[in-house]
Amino acid sequence: MLAAEVDAVHQRVWQAVCHYWEPNSVHGHGPDHAVRVYSMGLQLAAAEGADPLVVGPGCYIHDAGMRPDVGRTGHIERSLQIASALCEEMPELASVRDLLFTTIRYHEAEIAFPAPLPIEAVCVRDSDTLDRLGFTGIRMTLQYGVWIGRALCHPTDPLCCERTPDLNRFTMDYVRYLESLPQRLMTPLARSNSKEKQKQHEFYCSEFLSSFRQGCMRNHEDALQLVMLHMREEFHVA
Ligand SMILES: [Fe+2]
Numbered sequence: 001m002l003a004a005e006v007d008a009v010h011q012r013v014w015q016a017v018c019h020y021w022e023p024n025s026v027h028g029h030g031p032d033h034a035v036r037v038y039s040m041g042l043q044l045a046a047a048e049g050a051d052p053l054v055v056g057p058g059c060y061i062h063d064a065g066m067r068p069d070v071g072r073t074g075h076i077e078r079s080l081q082i083a084s085a086l087c088e089e090m091p092e093l094a095s096v097r098d099l100l101f102t103t104i105r106y107h108e109a110e111i112a113f114p115a116p117l118p119i120e121a122v123c124v125r126d127s128d129t130l131d132r133l134g135f136t137g138i139r140m141t142l143q144y145g146v147w148i149g150r151a152l153c154h155p156t157d158p159l160c161c162e163r164t165p166d167l168n169r170f171t172m173d174y175v176r177y178l179e180s181l182p183q184r185l186m187t188p189l190a191r192s193n194s195k196e197k198q199k200q201h202e203f204y205c206s207e208f209l210s211s212f213r214q215g216c217m218r219n220h221e222d223a224l225q226l227v228m229l230h231m232r233e234e235f236h237v238a
């Protein structure tokens, strides 16, 4: 298939699924996450020789099954159902249906997979993981924390230095947990890109701690303002 034809398939997939993503901005998994994962996923596909006909739709569908009422719960099954319906409508996807399902089923870095994982699934998974790191990942985690009604941080150990992370209780414990994800990346390009993300993460945590000590980090709103400020600065530098 020509590159222009592959691109046309991607655009049709996006038009078919973007309405699933839009309401999920409420917990940080809106269309911006889909678009970033798609863009990085295609870069990884080019570097790894993976089929973009599969990687592009995999990125655009992977979290489409999230919902504004139940969030992440059951989202992979719902994303698979969305993919299945789309394969019925789009003959171009029918021949790559099983591979597309594999990219969605194993897109999250914590999910065990049967080896060897096809390279197309590796690209979608690494791209999603990269977006969970650095400023973008911290922002998603904070927004999810607001939505789910979790406390921002432990009152005396805000960065979880002396405890086992309590992911359901404190958003900043989840932010610290994200530091364990880079070691799960599988492609050289994603590993190399994660270094900048890790620097963003360290920078954010140190700024967070100094604001916390000054009494200026009172809630998720303060924590979100800090990350949004740095995301805007990074955008202007770029
Ligand atoms: Fe997901």
Ligand SMILES: [Fe+2]
Pocket: 033, 037, 062, 063, 128
């Ligand atoms: Fe995702």
